[in-house]
Amino acid sequence: MAYLSLTNISKNFENVVAVKDFNLNIEKGQLVSFLGPSGCGKTTTLRMIAGFEIPDTGTIFLDGVDISNIPPNKRDIGMVFQAYALFPNMNVRENIMFGLKMQRRPKDEMIRRAENVLSLIRLENTAKRYPHQLSGGQRQRIALARALAIEPRVLLLDEPLSALDAEVRVVLRGEIRRIQSDLGITTVYVTHDQEEALSISDVVVVMNNGLIEQVGSPQEIYRKPNTRFVATFIGTANEFHGFVSDSSHVQCDEINIYSTRVGKLATGVKVVLLVRPENVEIYDQPPGRDTQNVFEGKIDTITFHGAITRLGINASGKIITADVSISSRAPVTHNQHVWLSFDPEYCQVMAE
Amino acid sequence: MDISRKSKPTASQIIFITLFLLYMIIPIIATYVFSIATRWDRSILPEGYTLQGYRDAMKNPYFLITLKNSLVLSFGSVLVSLLLIVPTVYWVHLKVRLAKPLLDILMILPFGIPGVVLALALVQVYNFAPLNRSPVLLTSAMVVFTMPFMYRSVSNNLEAIDIPTLTEAAQSLGANTIDILVKVIIPNILPGILSGSLLVFATVFAEFTLARLIVGAGFKTFPMLLVEYTRKDGTIAAGLSVISFTIAWIVSLLILWVGGKGMKTSQDVIKAH
Amino acid sequence: MRRSISQKNRRAAWLGLLPFLLFCLAFEIVPILLLIRDSVFSKAGTLTMSNYKQVLAPLYLKSFWNSIRLSGITALIGTVAGLFIGYSIYRWPSQRIRNLLITLSDVTTNFAGAPLAFAFIIILGSNGLVTQFFLKSLGLKIYPAFSIYSFSGLILAYVYFQLPLMVLLIIPAFGGIKKEWRESATNLGADTSAFWWHIGLPILAPSLIAGFVLLFANAFGAYATAYTLTGSRLSLVTLQIGFTITGEVLHDPGIGQAMAILSLIIMGTSIGIYRLAIIRAERWNRH
Numbered sequence: 068m069a070y071l072s073l074t075n076i077s078k079n080f081e082n083v084v085a086v087k088d089f090n091l092n093i094e095k096g097q098l099v100s101f102l103g104p105s106g107c108g109k110t111t112t113l114r115m116i117a118g119f120e121i122p123d124t125g126t127i128f129l130d131g132v133d134i135s136n137i138p139p140n141k142r143d144i145g146m147v148f149q150a151y152a153l154f155p156n157m158n159v160r161e162n163i164m165f166g167l168k169m170q171r172r173p174k175d176e177m178i179r180r181a182e183n184v185l186s187l188i189r190l191e192n193t194a195k196r197y198p199h200q201l202s203g204g205q206r207q208r209i210a211l212a213r214a215l216a217i218e219p220r221v222l223l224l225d226e227p228l229s230a231l232d233a234e235v236r237v238v239l240r241g242e243i244r245r246i247q248s249d250l251g252i253t254t255v256y257v258t259h260d261q262e263e264a265l266s267i268s269d270v271v272v273v274m275n276n277g278l279i280e281q282v283g284s285p286q287e288i289y290r291k292p293n294t295r296f297v298a299t300f301i302g303t304a305n306e307f308h309g310f311v312s313d314s315s316h317v318q319c320d321e322i323n324i325y326s327t328r329v330g331k332l333a334t335g336v337k338v339v340l341l342v343r344p345e346n347v348e349i350y351d352q353p354p355g356r357d358t359q360n361v362f363e364g365k366i367d368t369i370t371f372h373g374a375i376t377r378l379g380i381n382a383s384g385k386i387i388t389a390d391v392s393i394s395s396r397a398p399v400t401h402n403q404h405v406w407l408s409f410d411p412e413y414c415q416v417m418a419e
Numbered sequence: 420m421d422i423s424r425k426s427k428p429t430a431s432q433i434i435f436i437t438l439f440l441l442y443m444i445i446p447i448i449a450t451y452v453f454s455i456a457t458r459w460d461r462s463i464l465p466e467g468y469t470l471q472g473y474r475d476a477m478k479n480p481y482f483l484i485t486l487k488n489s490l491v492l493s494f495g496s497v498l499v500s501l502l503l504i505v506p507t508v509y510w511v512h513l514k515v516r517l518a519k520p521l522l523d524i525l526m527i528l529p530f531g532i533p534g535v536v537l538a539l540a541l542v543q544v545y546n547f548a549p550l551n552r553s554p555v556l557l558t559s560a561m562v563v564f565t566m567p568f569m570y571r572s573v574s575n576n577l578e579a580i581d582i583p584t585l586t587e588a589a590q591s592l593g594a595n596t597i598d599i600l601v602k603v604i605i606p607n608i609l610p611g612i613l614s615g616s617l618l619v620f621a622t623v624f625a626e627f628t629l630a631r632l633i634v635g636a637g638f639k640t641f642p643m644l645l646v647e648y649t650r651k652d653g654t655i656a657a658g659l660s661v662i663s664f665t666i667a668w669i670v671s672l673l674i675l676w677v678g679g680k681g682m683k684t685s686q687d688v689i690k691a692h
Numbered sequence: 693m694r695r696s697i698s699q700k701n702r703r704a705a706w707l708g709l710l711p712f713l714l715f716c717l718a719f720e721i722v723p724i725l726l727l728i729r730d731s732v733f734s735k736a737g738t739l740t741m742s743n744y745k746q747v748l749a750p751l752y753l754k755s756f757w758n759s760i761r762l763s764g765i766t767a768l769i770g771t772v773a774g775l776f777i778g779y780s781i782y783r784w785p786s787q788r789i790r791n792l793l794i795t796l797s798d799v800t801t802n803f804a805g806a807p808l809a810f811a812f813i814i815i816l817g818s819n820g821l822v823t824q825f826f827l828k829s830l831g832l833k834i835y836p837a838f839s840i841y842s843f844s845g846l847i848l849a850y851v852y853f854q855l856p857l858m859v860l861l862i863i864p865a866f867g868g869i870k871k872e873w874r875e876s877a878t879n880l881g882a883d884t885s886a887f888w889w890h891i892g893l894p895i896l897a898p899s900l901i902a903g904f905v906l907l908f909a910n911a912f913g914a915y916a917t918a919y920t921l922t923g924s925r926l927s928l929v930t931l932q933i934g935f936t937i938t939g940e941v942l943h944d945p946g947i948g949q950a951m952a953i954l955s956l957i958i959m960g961t962s963i964g965i966y967r968l969a970i971i972r973a974e975r976w977n978r979h
Contacts, residue, residue, distance in 0.1 A: 119875055139878045146879040152872030155975075156894040165890070166880030199975060210876075217880060426785055435780040436793070439855070443800050446811035446852065449821055453814045507712040514705040525716050531959045532724065533913030535933040536952040540723035542937055543730065543945075559719045627805050627916040628930075632937045646806045646920050649813065657814065660807040671799040 068131055070095035070253055071116070071221055076125035078111055085111040087277045089125070093270075096251040098244065100264035103274035104300070109257045112274075113223050116255060118142050129220060140169075145214030149226040151206040153198040159185075159209050160194040166217035184212040187246055204235040211243065215250070222247070222254045228263065240267050261301045265289060273297050295339055295417055304341040305387050308419070311336050317416055321383075325359045326414035337419045344377065346413035347389035349399075350406040360409040362387075366399055380407060447664060454657035472654035479655075481644055489641035492554065492630070493623040496561040497616045503562065504569040505612060509604070512577045513586075526567045534628035537564065542633060557633045561623045568622065569615035576611025613677045621670040625663055724956070731949035743946035744954075752951060755927040759912055760958075762843065762928065766850040767907035771900060773851075774858025781859065782866040794863065797856035804853040809920035812849045816840040841922055849917055854907045861906065865899035865973065902969035909962035912955065929955050 069092030076089040086108040093099050101109035114120045116127060118139030127135050134142055145166075153162050160181050167177040185191045188208040198206055207227055214222060224243070228236040244267040247254050258264050264271050265285040273280040273288060273296075281293045292298035299306075309319030311332050317324050317340045324340055332338060348354075354361055364382035375390045378399060389407060391399070399405075428436075454472050456465030476482050511518050529537075541560055542552070550556050582604065589599045605612075627642040645663065648656035734740045747753070781793045815822045817840055826832040838844050869892060877887045915930040924931070924940070929951055936948025 117875075117879060119878075139875075140881050140883055144879070146876065148872045148876060150870070150872050152870065152876040154873060154877070154891050156891065165877070165882075168890075169881035169886060213876075213880070428780075428784055432780040432783060435777050436784070439777045439780075439793075439859075440796075442852070443796060443856065446808065446815060447803075449815045450807070450811045453821075503712055503715055507709055510705070510708040514708060515702070518706065518709055525720075527963065528720060531909070531956065531963045532720075533915070533930055533933075533955055533959060535913075535915050535930045535937070536724075536727075536956060537720075539933055539937055539948060539952050540727040541719065543949075544723040544726055559715075563716070563720050621802070625802075625805055625807075627919075628934075631919075632934055635938065642806050642916070645810070646916075649806065649810045649920055653814070656810050660810050663807045664803070667802060668799060671795070671802075675795060 068128070069093055070130060071255075072128040073112070073116070074126050074128070076112065076115060076122045076127070078108075078115060078120060078123050084277045086115070086122075089279060091272060091279070091282065093253060093255070095253055096248075097269045098247050098254045098256060098267060099270045099272060100256045100258060100268040101272050101274055102258055102261060102264040102301075103280075105259060107274040108277040109259075109272075109274050110225055113146075113225055113255060113257045116221065117144055117146050117223055143217070143219055144221045144223060145217060145219030146223040147207070147210045147214050147225065147227045149229055151198070151203070151210050151230070153206055153210055153213070155198050158195055158197050159190070159201075162198070162209060163213045163216045166213065170217065180216050184216045187215065187249075188212045188242070202235075203231050204239055207231065207239060208242070211246070215246070215252070220253070222252050224254065224256045226257055226259065229258070229260070236263070243267065265301070273300065275300070292341075292415060293417070295341070295419075298341045298415060298417070302343055303388060304343050304415075305347070307340040307342075309338060309340065311338055311416070315411075317414075322362065324409065324414060325411045326416050327411045328414055328416045330416070332416060332418060338416050339419050341415040341417070342409045342413060344388045344390040345375075346410055347387060348408045348410070349378065349380075349389055349391050350408070351403075353406050354408060358408050359411050360414070362407055364405060364407060366401060366403045366405060369399060369401060380405060382407065450657050450660045450664065454654060454661045456654075472652075472658040475652070476648075476655045476658045479644075481639060485639045485641045485644040488554075488638055489624055492558060492561065492640060493620045495554075495558045496565065496623045497619050499558060499562045500565060500569045500619050501612065501616065504566060504615075505573055505608075508570060508573045508577060509582075509608075512574070513582055522570070526570045529564055529566055534564065534626075535632060538629055538632035552634050552637055554634060554638045557630060557638065560629045560633055561619075561626060564626070564629060565619040565622050568618040572615030572618065573608060573611045576608045580607045610677055614674045617670050617674045617677065621667055624666060727949055728953055731946065731953045734946075743944075743950035746944065746947050747950050747954065751927060752932065752947065755929050755932045755951075756954070758843070758927055759929040759955075762846055762850065763908045763911035766847055766854045766911050767904050769847070769851050770854030770858045770907045771904045774855055774862055774903065775896075775900065777855070778859045778862035779866060782863050794860070797859045801853050801856040801860065804914060805916035806920045808852060809849060809917045812840050812845065812852075812921070816845065816848070841925055843926060846918060846921060846926070849921060850911050850914065853917075854911060857910060858903050858907060861903040862896075862899060865896055868899075868973075869895055898969045898973035902966050902973060905962045905965045905969070909959050909966075912958060912962070 071093040073089055073091045076086055077084075078086040089108075089112060091099075101112060103109050111120060115122050118134075118137065122135065125135075126133055129142075129144075154165065157165065160178075163181045163184060164177045167180060172180075181194070182191070185194060188211060190205060190208055190212070193201060193205065193209070198209070201209065207230075211224075211227070227243070228239055231239065240263055243256075256264070256268065265288070268285055270282060271285055271288045272282050275296050281288060281297045283291075288297060289301055292301065295306075298304050307317070307319040307322075307324065309317050309324075311329055311334050312318040312323060313334055315325060315327060315329055317326060317329065317338055319340060326340060348358075362382045364380040364387065366378055367381040367386060368377075368379035370377045370379075372390075374392065376393045376399070378389045378391060380387045380389055387407065393399075452465060455468045455470060457467035457469050457471075458465065507522070511522055537560055541556060545551055545556050585603055585607065586599055589603045594602070625642060627640075627646065630638075630640040631643055631646075641659070641663065645656060645659040648659060731743050732739055732741065734742065747756075781790055784790050784793070814820055816834075816838075817823065818835055820840070823834055826834050840848070873891055873895075874887055877891055882890065913930065915934060918926070918928050918931055919934065922928075922931075924935075933948050933951050933955070936945055936951075
């Protein structure tokens with residue numbers, strides 16, 4: 068059995084469904100992200116694991132034991148909150164030792180452990196400082212250290228970086244991943260930031276409207292989205308609505324797109340076909356005859372994004388988004404006539 | 420365990436609030452009922468009801484005199500306070516922000532000076548005619564005493580509306596100084612001015628210490644008449660108490676109504692400390 | 693435009709404050725300074741502490757003791773009861789009821805003075821409603837052990853305006869205790885009492901101290917309620933100073949001045965402690 072297992076979890080708040088039929092197994096030592104828009108139920112699920120919310124139905128097993136009825140202060144699960152939640156009346160060391168104090172550990176052990184976790188987050192020299200004397204990033208690292216000091220069985224992080232500056236966010240998420248894998252601690256990480264989830268997780272759980280949309284590795288989630296929600300929530304995608312015309316083609320209005328991803332969808336089924344902007348190729352000249360899915364168009368918008376340039380191409384009335392690396396090709400101009408193609412490998416097809 | 424509110428109050432919450440309500444409301448209700456009771460010392464409920472107490476109170480020649488005196492005093496204090504404090508606060512906000520700390524200190528002082536001490540100081544300094552023991556001196560004392568109320572109300576209001584930007588916006592649209600003042604600034608700080616005035620009015624109307632000690636019998640106010648009657652006639656005293664309770668309630672509700680949510684009366688004053 | 697005011701204009705701008713500053717000088721600052729001067733000079737114009745030495749006489753010493761005791765006791769009752777009642781209001785589920793209770797506190801804390809004193813005479817005077825009720829229905833004679841005209845009665849009447857003031861002061865402080873602190877304490881193994889002992893009360897402490905000293909000052913300076921209830925039966929500092937003004941009791945005016953200055957010192961100290969406590973309390977909120 069998995070280390071942390073949630074079975075058939077449901078939770079309503081005054082007739083509003085927060086989480087429905089949630090089933091998930093988390094292996095020991097994994098970092099699992101719950102990713103989704105606000106209100107999708109990810110935080111509610113996390114709070115049910117912590118014990119702050121009681122599931123209406125279902126069971127939570129930790130290491131084979133049902134913990135559903137254990138009060139939150141006896142669960143031995145560490146949690147890091149979005150708003151730091153450091154106790155303002157205690158200095159850093161007292162904050163870190165608080166959990167150990169509640170466990171009535173001997174004083175010398177508390178001090179030793181506080182030093183250990185402080186060195187883990189590389190903030191040894193802040194032990195005597197008070198939270199209001201620290202920066203946001205430092206506070207969140209202390210909050211992490213405080214949660215780790217009790218050596219919890221599971222670590223929960225509730226949007227830990229969303230209150231921080233973009234730069235600090237990137238540094239700190241790397242730090243969290245490093246500490247997590249060094250300690251081998253089973254971790255659940257809630258975020259609405261797809262880049263964050265994709266960059267640090269072993270497993271990503273995409274949620275929407277209280278339901279799990281897809282569970283998979285970051286690569287799977289990005290490359291092979293199971294649902295239209297996942298495909299559009301993570302990254303951007305050009306959408307084509309149509310129906311399956313045969314085992315490898317989708318008819319969308321006048322155009323017929325070749326895809327290797329039609330799978331078992333029967334002919335005639337209404338589908339949506341998705342192509343990510345980076346999978347759209349652009350040519351100044353008509354490409355060779357062996358190139359599939361070639362269309363003509365005119366460049367409508369050009370938006371510079373640094374490493375890439377995003378083009379909006381008007382192909383017989385439909386705007387298709389394409390990302391190109393300018394450094395690797397000739398500059399583009401407004402109203403330029405271009406050819407574009409979709410690689411059939413990257414044309415995701417899913418039933419509507 | 421959660422600190423957020425539950426859907427139902429707990430038993431201890433209900434007990435605390437009930438006791439609090441009883442303590443706060445019984446004296447008020449008792450006064451209201453007592454003022455219309457014929458006799459109420461032998462039974463739980465009064466033996467009968469009558470408005471005789473009010474009729475007797477109004478027959479007293481001093482009733483109208485003291486009511487008039489108190490109203491004159493209250494309106495006078497509000498007027499002086501408006502003329503003195505409002506332009507000053509506006510001026511400090513717009514022209515001399517450096518003076519704000521000085522003003523803040525001057526506004527804390529009245530809280531640290533008990534009414535009797537202020538009365539003693541004023542009576543000893545102004546012991547010459549025509550100021551000595553005069554309603555004018557009393558008005559000045561009332562204005563000093565209620566300064567923080569007016570200051571806080573107007574100042575909070577000014578802080579909230581960003582005068583410099585409004586002024587610049589009005590200027591850019593072609594308004595002159597008088598237009599700006601009359602059409603932009605005053606309408607925007609009117610709630611603050613109104614709630615400050617109401618607070619000053621209510622406080623001065625109910626104020627007993629300064630009135631008794633600075634002027635005394637020469638210019639009898641409504642609260643002085645009330646104290647006098649507490650020693651003479653209970654029913655009439657109750658009637659007079661009811662009148663002052665009612666005025667306090669009306670003014671408080673008016674302040675809430677004028678100021679909306681953001682202008683808590685006593686809380687404002689507390690923040691002024 | 694504003695930023696380019698010249699040096700000269702800026703000095704002229706201060707002139708706009710002149711009427712207000714003159715008023716404050718005339719009716720607040722100068723009279724108080726003169727009071728201080730008079731309290732330390734004899735009639736012959738020599739510097740003397742004799743006024744202050746006279747305050748050491750039992751009658752006046754007693755009035756200070758009574759005032760401090762009355763203010764301390766009612767501030768303490770107000771603080772402790774206000775803490776629990778304030779919390780009950782803060783946690784009350786219905787927003788409408790919460791606002792209603794806050795408005796009630798707002799109005800009742802301003803009900804000090806003669807009407808309040810008389811309301812208590814009606815219910816707890818020697819012929820009061822509650823007094824009679826106890827006597828006739830329960831056979832309990834609460835007089836003379838308790839009397840609304842005595843020290844114990846004053847406590848009851850003072851708490852009436854002290855308690856709602858504390859409620860108004862403490863409710864915002866509860867808002868400063870963040871939900872996440874409670875949850876992270878729970879998450880780290882604390883139960884309710886451990887949370888309040890280690891986190892909740894330490895965070896509230898500055899607000900409680902601030903509330904206590906403000907209530908203390910509030911009671912110490914009060915006059916009307918005590919005057920209506922006790923007249924001259926009980927000796928309080930404010931009543932004694934009042935007597936020196938009205939001349940009801942023959943006093944050396946110098947004693948009144950000395951008592952006034954001593955109460956200014958007590959009030960000033962209270963307000964000073966209050967400011968310090970508030971600065972301390974705001975440190976948590978900056979978090």
